[in-house]
Amino acid sequence: MTEDLDAETLAFAHRMFDLARAGATDELAAQIDAGLPVNLTNDKGDTLLILAAYHSHPDTVAALLSRGADHTRANDRGQTALAAAVFRSSTEAVRALLAAGADPAHGNPSAIETASFFDLPEMTELLRVG
Numbered sequence: 001m002t003e004d005l006d007a008e009t010l011a012f013a014h015r016m017f018d019l020a021r022a023g024a025t026d027e028l029a030a031q032i033d034a035g036l037p038v039n040l041t042n043d044k045g046d047t048l049l050i051l052a053a054y055h056s057h058p059d060t061v062a063a064l065l066s067r068g069a070d071h072t073r074a075n076d077r078g079q080t081a082l083a084a085a086v087f088r089s090s091t092e093a094v095r096a097l098l099a100a101g102a103d104p105a106h107g108n109p110s111a112i113e114t115a116s117f118f119d120l121p122e123m124t125e126l127l128r129v130g
Helices: 007-022 025-033 048-054 058-066 081-087 091-099 111-117 121-129
Strands: none
Touching: 007 025, 007 048, 025 058, 048 058, 048 081, 048 091, 058 081, 058 091, 081 091, 081 111, 091 121, 111 121
């Protein structure tokens, strides 16, 4: 719980989430390799993977997946990394997540529902052919 963490620890965690948002793949990967939990989650349930996918950083997505990031995790609103990547039309991130076994029907809204709702036919096709 965040109330149990000191200011320095919280600042470090916020910096790690910022690295995922910015696509700072090498620095984030080094932190994970040094012991940072790959499935670190913020107060909204967003994982590093969800943030990297939402901000269209396919290299960061791939690096997190290769280090064991859980693509099945959903944030507090039910959104998955795959749905986030679809929303952003990040073809390479979608491909990486599908290759890792991400389920297009998982989440609320799911990646399939996201592609349909936002009228993203290229994403719908990519999800269909995997």
